[in-house]
Amino acid sequence: MEKEVLIFGHKNPDTDSITSSMVMENLERELGNKNAKAVRTGDVNKETQFVLNYLDMEAPELIGNINDNQEVILVDHNDAAQSADNIEHAKVLKVIDHHAVNFTISSPLYYRAEPVGCTATVLYELYNEKRIEITNKIATLMLSAIASDTLVLKSPTTTEVDKNAVRMLEKIAGLDLTKYGVDMLKAGTDISDFTPEQVINIDSKLFEQSNKKFRIAQVNTADLDSIFKNQSYFEQAINNDIQKENLDFYVFAATDIINSNSKIISLGNDAPVVEKAFGVSVDNHTAMLENVVSRKKQMLPPILDALNNNINL
Amino acid sequence: MEKEVLIFGHKNPDTDSITSSMVMENLERELGNKNAKAVRTGDVNKETQFVLNYLDMEAPELIGNINDNQEVILVDHNDAAQSADNIEHAKVLKVIDHHAVNFTISSPLYYRAEPVGCTATVLYELYNEKRIEITNKIATLMLSAIASDTLVLKSPTTTEVDKNAVRMLEKIAGLDLTKYGVDMLKAGTDISDFTPEQVINIDSKLFEQSNKKFRIAQVNTADLDSIFKNQSYFEQAINNDIQKENLDFYVFAATDIINSNSKIISLGNDAPVVEKAFGVSVDNHTAMLENVVSRKKQMLPPILDALNNNINL
Numbered sequence: 001m002e003k004e005v006l007i008f009g010h011k012n013p014d015t016d017s018i019t020s021s022m023v024m025e026n027l028e029r030e031l032g033n034k035n036a037k038a039v040r041t042g043d044v045n046k047e048t049q050f051v052l053n054y055l056d057m058e059a060p061e062l063i064g065n066i067n068d069n070q071e072v073i074l075v076d077h078n079d080a081a082q083s084a085d086n087i088e089h090a091k092v093l094k095v096i097d098h099h100a101v102n103f104t105i106s107s108p109l110y111y112r113a114e115p116v117g118c119t120a121t122v123l124y125e126l127y128n129e130k131r132i133e134i135t136n137k138i139a140t141l142m143l144s145a146i147a148s149d150t151l152v153l154k155s156p157t158t159t160e161v162d163k164n165a166v167r168m169l170e171k172i173a174g175l176d177l178t179k180y181g182v183d184m185l186k187a188g189t190d191i192s193d194f195t196p197e198q199v200i201n202i203d204s205k206l207f208e209q210s211n212k213k214f215r216i217a218q219v220n221t222a223d224l225d226s227i228f229k230n231q232s233y234f235e236q237a238i239n240n241d242i243q244k245e246n247l248d249f250y251v252f253a254a255t256d257i258i259n260s261n262s263k264i265i266s267l268g269n270d271a272p273v274v275e276k277a278f279g280v281s282v283d284n285h286t287a288m289l290e291n292v293v294s295r296k297k298q299m300l301p302p303i304l305d306a307l308n309n310n311i312n313l
Numbered sequence: 314m315e316k317e318v319l320i321f322g323h324k325n326p327d328t329d330s331i332t333s334s335m336v337m338e339n340l341e342r343e344l345g346n347k348n349a350k351a352v353r354t355g356d357v358n359k360e361t362q363f364v365l366n367y368l369d370m371e372a373p374e375l376i377g378n379i380n381d382n383q384e385v386i387l388v389d390h391n392d393a394a395q396s397a398d399n400i401e402h403a404k405v406l407k408v409i410d411h412h413a414v415n416f417t418i419s420s421p422l423y424y425r426a427e428p429v430g431c432t433a434t435v436l437y438e439l440y441n442e443k444r445i446e447i448t449n450k451i452a453t454l455m456l457s458a459i460a461s462d463t464l465v466l467k468s469p470t471t472t473e474v475d476k477n478a479v480r481m482l483e484k485i486a487g488l489d490l491t492k493y494g495v496d497m498l499k500a501g502t503d504i505s506d507f508t509p510e511q512v513i514n515i516d517s518k519l520f521e522q523s524n525k526k527f528r529i530a531q532v533n534t535a536d537l538d539s540i541f542k543n544q545s546y547f548e549q550a551i552n553n554d555i556q557k558e559n560l561d562f563y564v565f566a567a568t569d570i571i572n573s574n575s576k577i578i579s580l581g582n583d584a585p586v587v588e589k590a591f592g593v594s595v596d597n598h599t600a601m602l603e604n605v606v607s608r609k610k611q612m613l614p615p616i617l618d619a620l621n622n623n624i625n626l
Contacts, residue, residue: 101424102417104522106617108609111414113424129442209417296421304419 004037005093006063006070008084009119010077011041012204015048015148015184019141020075020119021060024096027123028073030132036073039063041084045202047188047220051144054180055137066090076119078103078111081206096122099296102209117155117162120145124165139172147181148188151220151257157294185257189221196230196237200252207300210307212248212270215241218295220257227254227263228286234265235285242268249273251303255293262289262299277306317350318406319376319383321397322432323390324354325517328361328461328497332454333388333432334373337409340436341386343445349386352376354397358515360501360533364457367493368450379403389432391416391424394519409435412609415522430468430475433458437478452485460494461501464533464570470607498570502533509543509550513565520613523620525561525583528554531608533570540567540576541599547578548598555581562586564616568606575602575612590619 007024009017021038028036038060044052052059066072068089078095079102080087094110095103098119103111114122120142127134134142146166150158153166166177191199204217221227227234238250249268256262265285266274272282280287292298320337322330334351341349351373357365365372379385381402391408392415393400407423408416411432416424427435433455440447447455459479463471466479479490504512517530534540540547551563562581569575578598579587587593593600605611 098421100417100419100421101414104413104415106413106522106614106621108411108413108426108428110428111424111426113421115421115423209419301419308419 003071004035005033005073006066007036007038007073007075008041008060008063009075010079010082010205011084012201013040013042013048014045014076014203015051015188016119016145017041017076018044018048018059019051019145020096020123022057023120023123023138023141023145024073024075025060026138027126027130027132031130037061045188046190047148047184048144050184050187051141054184055140057137075123078113079207081208096126098122100300114161116159117153117157118146118149120149121159121162121165124169125161134169134172136173139169140175143169143173143175143177143180144184147177147184151185151260151293152178152181154260155294155297156291157297185220186222189219189223189257191219191221191227196233197240199227200234200237200241205295206245210304212307213245214247214249214251214268214270214303215245216251216253216295216299216303218253218255218262218299221254222256222258224254224256224263231265231284231286235267238265238267251299253289253292253295253299257293260291260293262292263287264289273303273306277302316384317348318346318386319379320349320351320386320388321354321373321376322388323395323518324397325514326353326355326361327358327389327516328364328501329432329458330354330389331357331361331372332364332458333409333436335370336433336436336451336454336458337386337388338373339451340439340443340445344443350374358501359503360461360497361457363497363500364454367497368453370450388436391426392520394521409439411435413613427474429472430466430470431459431462433462434472434475434478437482438474447482447485449486452482453488456482456486456488456490456493457497460490460497464498464573464606465491465494467573468607468610470610498533499535502535502570504532504534504540509546510553512540513547513550513554518608519558523617525620526558527560527562527564527581527583527616528558529564529566529608529612529616531566531568531575531612533568535569535571537567537569537576544578544597544599548580551578551580564612566602566605566608566612570606573604573606575605576600577602586616586619590615 007021009021025036025038040060044059065085070090071093072090073094075096078097097113098116200217202219204215206215242250249270252265253262264287320334322334338349338351353373357372378398383403384406385403386407388409391410410426411429513530515532517528519528555563562583565578566575577600
């Protein structure tokens with residue numbers, strides 16, 4: 001048997017990380033790489049489970065540590081801090097992504113990133129460039145990822161390229177993204193049976209940049225109050241992680257998908273950086289960030305700029 | 314007037330860095346970005362001058378420091394250490410490359426790298442994907458870059474993708490690459506009127522990786538003896554650079570384009586790393602590396618591995 005090439009997204013996988021792994025597996029196989037295999041680096045969240053149920057598909061297999069010299073393809077991330085454990089000793093063949101670049105590897109590889117709203121949009125372009133058919137299921141997986149990452153095209157990360165992809169994919173999938181996407185997002189906001197520890201880990205990303213180690217966690221909600229009435233429990237969960245991982249600070253953002261803003265809790269020694277980053281006053285460890293919904297475009301860059309006072313190339 | 318978007322390759326530009334800047338300028342303009350402008354970060358070498366003379370074209374304008382917030386597109390490199398001065402404060406819109414990745418930027422961008430022999434091969438694919446016509450001149454610029462980077466398809470960096478591009482481009486350009494490419498390479502090996510300082514700087518790249526600062530310089534030649542009879546002068550020039558730039562070591566490789574091997578001079582405190590990297594004994598600061606012609610694929614990775622004892626992601 002030929003050795004497998006594992007395809008996976010970031011830890012605490014969101015819908016884009018899971019579905020883009022599956023879409024990339026299909027593309028690689030169509031291009032002749034029969035040993036390509038989508039896997040996942042963490043649990044499937046409720047939003048993604050909604051997509052899998054809708055399509056009657058199984059989630060990719062869960063993996064732990066990857067083996068030395070394992071051949072891998074990264075989707076929806078490039079930063080080792082967000083990748084599978086032992087990624088430092090894997091052989092990265094390709095990266096398909098839409099994030100900022102924080103990557104060092106000593107041999108050339110296929111690296112494709114575009115400043116668009118979603119990895120699935122880049123994959124949509126790859127399918128077209130390679131003239132590979134996009135089936136109904138693949139189109140629905142792509143649409144789900146785009147709806148998730150762009151909050152149904154409402155996030156400022158949304159580009160014309162994403163909108164164009166959605167127009168074409170809606171026809172193939174026979175799906176109205178507005179209706180389907182909102183149902184999907186709402187399924188993802190159900191945290192009624194979650195502990196605060198579980199909520200902050202639904203979509204938490206670790207960053208090790210500008211000589212700081214920090215997390216930005218994000219959860220979508222249609223009801224901010226239901227979260228902040230338990231603020232002290234969330235703070236306890238966050239402080240536990242800060243201690244356990246020796247973090248310089250932790251930003252937890254509850255993003256209101258109805259009103260398109262985010263209320264944050266910021267803790268840790270360097271927590272005051274958020275005041276400089278967002279031009280807000282932090283009161284009782286919280287602040288409201290108006291019109292801020294995107295971690296990638298509206299949270300991480302101002303935080304890095306505040307840490308650096310400039311852009312690091 | 315709209316502000317310019319500057320397109321440039323690495324310092325000490327080789328033929329790929331110069332011609333790919335020009336080819337990318339044309340692509341951007343065809344795609345509607347009329348303010349795209351190819352420039353260069355250093356002198357045109359004799360090989361590249363042969364290409365420009367053949368096509369009766371002017372070299373791109375020479376630039377020095379770039380301004381804060383200048384919008385730029387990088388071709389044929391991504392590492393800040395090899396880029397224009399003040400690149401840290403520029404706004405990088407796109408990267409088109411075929412090298413290992415050593416890049417950090419805090420906002421998403423278009424990043425396209427492929428493990429192929431030449432940036433021009435990636436550009437050839439982009440023209441096809443975007444369905445932009447490749448004119449006779451553009452095809453000749455691309456062929457020149459490929460012939461230069463792959464030593465007329467003889468370097469181990471050559472891939473099937475490069476060979477396929479050459480087949481198509483030869484038809485468009487009406488050019489036999491073997492004949493044209495060897496004439497071009499030979500024009501590049503004429504160092505009769507160069508000082509040793511000038512020779513080592515024809516194609517010298519600075520690397521700051523694995524906590525070391527070093528240069529690997531390369532010069533093509535059809536006559537190794539003509540270089541090594543002046544070894545002491547070369548050593549003086551190299552030692553001057555080591556002192557001036559505070560380098561940990563310096564590898565100068567004279568690559569015999571006829572017999573496809575490289576004779577190196579290695580100097581500096583960490584110079585012994587080449588023994589471990591290449592499994593050779595260094596005698597009088599020199600060693601012969603049989604079948605080694607590619608800095609990217611055959612020199613840099615073993616040096617980094619020897620420094621690290623593993624691959625850094």
